[in-house]
Amino acid sequence: MLSALMSTALLAGPAPVSVPEQTAELRPVVRSVVACVLKERPDHADVEDCTNEALRRALESQSELRGPLRPWVLGIARHVALDTIRARQKQRARTAQLQVPEDASSTNLLDRLADPSEGADAKLEQAERARRVRRLLATLPEGPRSALELFHLDGLGYQQIAERLGVPLGTVATWVTRGRRAMAEALEADERGGAR
Amino acid sequence: MSDKRPDHLLDDELCWAEGGHASDIALTAIADGELSIVPSEVRAHVDTCLTCSGHVGNAALLSLHAGERLADLAPADRLTAPERRPVPVMAIVVGLAVAFAGALPTLLDAMRSPGELGRAIPILGRGAALLGRRLLDPGGTAGLVLVWGAALLLIGVAIGIMRLAPRKEEVSS
Ligand SMILES: [Zn+2]
Numbered sequence: 001m002l003s004a005l006m007s008t009a010l011l012a013g014p015a016p017v018s019v020p021e022q023t024a025e026l027r028p029v030v031r032s033v034v035a036c037v038l039k040e041r042p043d044h045a046d047v048e049d050c051t052n053e054a055l056r057r058a059l060e061s062q063s064e065l066r067g068p069l070r071p072w073v074l075g076i077a078r079h080v081a082l083d084t085i086r087a088r089q090k091q092r093a094r095t096a097q098l099q100v101p102e103d104a105s106s107t108n109l110l111d112r113l114a115d116p117s118e119g120a121d122a123k124l125e126q127a128e129r130a131r132r133v134r135r136l137l138a139t140l141p142e143g144p145r146s147a148l149e150l151f152h153l154d155g156l157g158y159q160q161i162a163e164r165l166g167v168p169l170g171t172v173a174t175w176v177t178r179g180r181r182a183m184a185e186a187l188e189a190d191e192r193g194g195a196r
Numbered sequence: 197m198s199d200k201r202p203d204h205l206l207d208d209e210l211c212w213a214e215g216g217h218a219s220d221i222a223l224t225a226i227a228d229g230e231l232s233i234v235p236s237e238v239r240a241h242v243d244t245c246l247t248c249s250g251h252v253g254n255a256a257l258l259s260l261h262a263g264e265r266l267a268d269l270a271p272a273d274r275l276t277a278p279e280r281r282p283v284p285v286m287a288i289v290v291g292l293a294v295a296f297a298g299a300l301p302t303l304l305d306a307m308r309s310p311g312e313l314g315r316a317i318p319i320l321g322r323g324a325a326l327l328g329r330r331l332l333d334p335g336g337t338a339g340l341v342l343v344w345g346a347a348l349l350l351i352g353v354a355i356g357i358m359r360l361a362p363r364k365e366e367v368s369s
Contacts, residue, residue: 028249028252029227029229029253029256031249032227032253033256033257036250036253036256041250042249042250042253043246070228071259071260071263078257129268133265133268134269137269152262152267153267158228158230169206170206170210170221173225174210174221176225180262184258184261
């Protein structure tokens with residue numbers, strides 16, 4: 001009886017990892033994201049605080065999770081780090097006893113990074129962004145573009161993408177890295193051009 | 197450092213950059229959670245190197261940004277066909293087999309007495325015609341029940357789809 005139960009358990013495979021466990025495994029990358037946004041070393045006290053806060057919020061609001069966990073938790077980490085930057089800016093302004101309005105351009109950029117869907121004309125902005133992304137994707141070679149779509153939109157892993165596209169794993173990793181970089185550079189150049 | 201790795205691991209030449217640091221490709225893979233394809237020496241280096249772990253943050257932000265931009269696109273903008281779940285052929289076959297096994301006694305009975313089947317068909321036909329007339333009757337209760345039932349079903353399905361559809365990231369500050 002016991003052996004039958006054990007073989008059934010073995011057939012069922014390893015127990016699925018729970019959301020809290022998966023979230024805890026993301027700690028190193030969450031810390032790296034926070035350090036990057038705060039422009040601090042990963043061992044800075046604020047980085048550790050923000051990392052703890054981001055993971056706490058992720059666990060607290062896990063019922064709101066729709067879609068893959070990783071980008072969701074990293075989005076929270078980015079949000080928490082940007083909140084800390086804003087708090088620091090306010091604190092600095094108070095300390096200096098200056099009533100200077102916040103730097104509008106940097107605040108706007110921070111807000112955009114924090115929540116790109118915010119704002120009264122969010123729909124229009126989204127349509128405009130989609131138009132830009134569509135235009136720049138058309139300039140990407142087919143390989144990187146397919147790899148990015150399969151990774152971000154279908155949630156496939158590198159190995160699955162390699163099988164699907166019939167290319168070696170290293171090619172997929174290169175396509176994802178270069179494609180993403182090309183996308184970011186083109187979007188930045190486009191935004192600079194549009195802002196001018 | 198250019199020995200060939202197993203197929204499930206990235207080759208060394210793709211993983212290391214100048215100065216003994218991890219390459220952009222390895223850092224991107226780590227940022228994407230693809231730890232199983234990064235050789236253990238590279239991961240060990242990134243874990244202990246402040247420069248590399250900083251770059252992992254950069255790569256993760258870049259990934260986040262790319263994912264958000266791509267999510268803005270309409271499905272028609274895609275180059276590659278979306279990944280579809282495979283049709284559960286086995287489950288359908290098993291389901292049909294169970295249904296057939298369940299219907300078998302009735303079918304055998306019907307085949308033993310074909311006269312009964314012959315009498316049943318006109319009765320079923322008359323029943324279907326009557327039901328059709330009742331449903332199509334403009335002032336009839338049955339039609340009204342059908343319309344309201346369909347409306348409620350549609351609302352239920354719409355609520356179900358809204359709950360199941362992936363939402364944009366919502367973070368309460
Ligand atoms: Zn390094």
